[in-house]
Amino acid sequence: MITDLISERSVIVCCGSGGVGKTTMAASIGLAAATLGRKVVVITVDPARRLGDALGLEGGLGTDPARVVLPDDVSGELWAMMLDPATELERVIRTTAVRPGQADEALANPFTQSIATSLGGTQEYMATEAVYRLTSDEAFDLVVVDTPPSDKAMAVVEAPDVLVKFLDHQVFKLLMGTGGRAARLLSAATQPLLRAVGRVIGSNVLNDVVEFLRAFTGMETSFRERAITVQKMWRSDSTAFVLVATPTTESLNEISRFNDELISAGISSTALIANGATTEVSIDAETSGHLPASASEWLRWQSDLAESERTVLAARNADLPEVTMVGRLHEDVHDVDGLLQLADELVSTSFRKKLQ
């Protein structure tokens, strides 16, 4: 299942809660695709220093794709980058500006930078802009997206919808208004709704917001077009959503809630990776009878845990996709070799354990 995705899809979105190994999985999915000869770029929206280290990228991940040095027998390419919302916003503004000087004006607005880092949803929206840009880039035939932890990942998926909704909203139209600048500020400030906002935050701040939005006049059309393209892309057959969880009730419940949100957004996930599964040991009774007491005690703990994991996976929500188990690693992945091992485990049929 995973192998099919890795060889065919053009966008793979990895989703999961914090601490389940999502970033590492995204990197090894990318690497597995590169070993199949594909030209892959991995973009992490949730920058972990470890990913840059594991990929052997000196100085860590950059805001532009950097090529990862792979063993000679790997025919494809692997590139990696992280999302920097401020850089991405500048890039978007520069390519979207509709008149000379507009980009500089918009960027000079003090809000523009603070918006990129602190406006809820902006980071997620910038992620979709970056993914859009990478999918349109002929240098790559697969984009792997490492999303933020699942409570924020839905915001990435919904970012285009939110933008379209905002552009269509009466408040936005009110703020943008028509007529001269002074008239616009005046009319904005006299609207009851905006007066209320002004009471919370101060009317000077409100006027700054109006200035900020005004700087973008004329760019709405292309913002909307791209947003609609991404909305369609998330739901297309060439995109796969891969869920990552640990094999515990807690983690499966969380990923199931996320999966429900995807379903309500009209998106179906394609695979579920159960990461960090406990190794099962089957020893015959005779051998186990001869083991030292401390070894049997520990092995019993280990096999009870493995059995419990199998039980909770089998009892998972029926809406969740097929499970691919990835065993617990002996140590943290810290280089390309470690990732290759993981990639191998992810796709190799000998390791693939399907749960019925």
Place this chain on the structure above:
Amino acid sequence: MLLVLGKGGVGRTTTTALLAHGAHAAGLKVLVVAIDGKSSLHRLCPDGVDVRSVSAGSALEDYLLDQGFGNFARRLAQSGVIEVVGAAAPGIHDLVVLGKVKQFANAGQHDVVILDAPATGHATSMLSSVSGLLDIVEGGPIREQALDVQRLLMDAGRCGAVVVTKAETTPVNESIELISAIHSVDVALAGAIVNAVEPDEVLTNLSEKERSRLPAEVAELIDAAIARHQQSRHNIGRFVDALGNGVMEVERLATADLNRDLVAALATAAYGEPVS
């Protein structure tokens, strides 16, 4: 008020439930607060413990309602314009969430309020958002709220942070960073917990001779477990050094399916039998 802080996946929610069990068993009236609707606390906390969920969106709406904005509150929150405005005062969401928790703590209906905080990165920005806002906002209701919340957070007699980690290298590194972040916002450290410590100590009893006789498949697993055990002890040592204080270790049970009874058992193991 206890703030349970830690990296994603280390078991903050389990620890929150464990603390709730301990406090409940000691006869305290406990309120557990989850952020953004994590529902598993209901499943893990004992009966008799109140569990409430606070979401950033609804906390903002409530705040606006409290401020007398009436029907505008909902429209403001839904229009998205408050989001744009909020960017001018970063951290406003965090503030209203903490403000809500503060309200619970001040209501006096509970002896202890335990907050299952968001994962590390966000949790520290949540704590620092208060002083950040105080730098930006010069007056008005938001400033009052920030001052109130800051007063509670910095009152070591009433509020403290509990840092949760696993014994693995990356979580311990991040927890050490978290400890200094907590110090820098002047929040008191109330305790530290190493969660899911595996019962591999027992393997260190194996003699060289016993190890050499193990079947190959078993030997490989056990060698890896012993190596992990040594790494864990080393990591816990580093954590203790950074804290300058002891930690409570909570063992990892042989189950993928924690429930209320198992957490109660873990709490008893950690705190001892409750005083009746």
